[in-house]
Amino acid sequence: MRFFLSILSLLVLCGCHAPTHHDPSPRPSAVRQKQIFLVIDDAGLDVAEMRQFLDIPIPMTIAVLPHLKETERVCSEIHRHSDKELILHQPMEAYDPTKKTGVGAIYNSTRPADVSRILKSNLASVRGAVGMNNHMGSRVTENEVLISEVLKYCRARGLYFMDSKTAYNSIVPRAAEREHVHLEARDVFLDIQHDRESVRKAWESTVAKARENGYVIAIGHIWSKETAAAIRDSYKTLQNQGYTFHVLSELYE
Numbered sequence: 001m002r003f004f005l006s007i008l009s010l011l012v013l014c015g016c017h018a019p020t021h022h023d024p025s026p027r028p029s030a031v032r033q034k035q036i037f038l039v040i041d042d043a044g045l046d047v048a049e050m051r052q053f054l055d056i057p058i059p060m061t062i063a064v065l066p067h068l069k070e071t072e073r074v075c076s077e078i079h080r081h082s083d084k085e086l087i088l089h090q091p092m093e094a095y096d097p098t099k100k101t102g103v104g105a106i107y108n109s110t111r112p113a114d115v116s117r118i119l120k121s122n123l124a125s126v127r128g129a130v131g132m133n134n135h136m137g138s139r140v141t142e143n144e145v146l147i148s149e150v151l152k153y154c155r156a157r158g159l160y161f162m163d164s165k166t167a168y169n170s171i172v173p174r175a176a177e178r179e180h181v182h183l184e185a186r187d188v189f190l191d192i193q194h195d196r197e198s199v200r201k202a203w204e205s206t207v208a209k210a211r212e213n214g215y216v217i218a219i220g221h222i223w224s225k226e227t228a229a230a231i232r233d234s235y236k237t238l239q240n241q242g243y244t245f246h247v248l249s250e251l252y253e
Helices: 002-013 047-054 070-081 114-126 144-155 171-176 196-213 227-241 246-253
Strands: 037-044 062-065 084-092 131-136 158-161 213-221 244-246
Touching: 037 084, 037 131, 037 196, 037 227, 037 246, 047 062, 047 070, 047 227, 062 070, 062 131, 070 084, 070 246, 084 114, 084 246, 114 144, 114 158, 131 144, 131 246, 144 158, 144 171, 144 244, 158 171, 196 213, 196 227, 213 227, 244 246
Parallel strands: 037 062, 037 213, 037 244, 062 084, 084 131, 131 158
Antiparallel strands: none
């Protein structure tokens, strides 16, 4: 027994230990408590519309569409607020043909070699973006080749990608694992239904998930007055209850 203990002590002193699995993307929920990550989509059309969120004095991430008439002004306004973060809201083709993806979109028919050119142009429009998420994109997020190109581009340039989860069969997690890219994904859509009661219930679900899981990622939309009101009316109470608000990049540190 003494011989065994001596050998064990020698191994410890030499720094020898059993091999362990290195996880490059540890689960943040293991260390986070009651943290809310807000992402507000579809900015770029109207600066005044966006101010209803900019004027709420809590950290949040705003996703801006590229090449729109107010994209440049919107980005400038976001940069003036130190508690707000800017990302590219990358248009991607949806299954619903009636939905217009907009300028700078990646389509299911886009050649993989063209993805980097499209993203470069869009990021030049949305200056200062530190990451991106998909706008629509149900078809493209089920296209592993195209999504892999997007993830490779992000990894090479130090950008993060968040899956908005517009498709039930999104293969983004599988592609991210293969490309060794840390991925986060949306938990709640706040304003799929636009009425006050539905938004309030979605906000209550967001708060509950933050309490139960340690953190939550919720997506709202820049045009939703009800979403802005739900956040504005409750953030002080939530902070008093121990909830905290954060920009999305904190999950990728």
